[in-house]
Amino acid sequence: MIEIDREKCCGCNYCTLSCAQEALTYHEYQIIVDLDKCIFCGSCVYYCPNTAIRVSRKD
Numbered sequence: 001m002i003e004i005d006r007e008k009c010c011g012c013n014y015c016t017l018s019c020a021q022e023a024l025t026y027h028e029y030q031i032i033v034d035l036d037k038c039i040f041c042g043s044c045v046y047y048c049p050n051t052a053i054r055v056s057r058k059d
């Protein structure tokens with residue numbers, strides 16, 4: 001699963017740019033995750049400067 005902490009997110013968009021699956025979009029001041037595209041690789045977690053994203057294995 002993937003969780004975005006909206007209190008920590010500053011809207012820098014590093015995560016959306018880092019996602020090769022194009023699973024993240026920034027819309028109306030929050031990150032939206034397309035779970036049909038996300039492969040839970042964790043790249044967005046690595047690039048987020050505010051530790052606002054948590055990803056764990058799908059199962």
Ligand code: SF4
Pocket residue numbers: 002018019020021022023024033037038039040041042043044045055
């Ligand atoms: S875990 Fe990987 S595929 Fe999923 S949103 Fe983050 S970068 Fe994209």
Ligand code: SF4
Pocket residue numbers: 004008009010011012013014015016031047048049050051052053
């Ligand atoms: S990288 Fe982190 S702080 Fe930046 S938009 Fe994504 S979730 Fe928010």
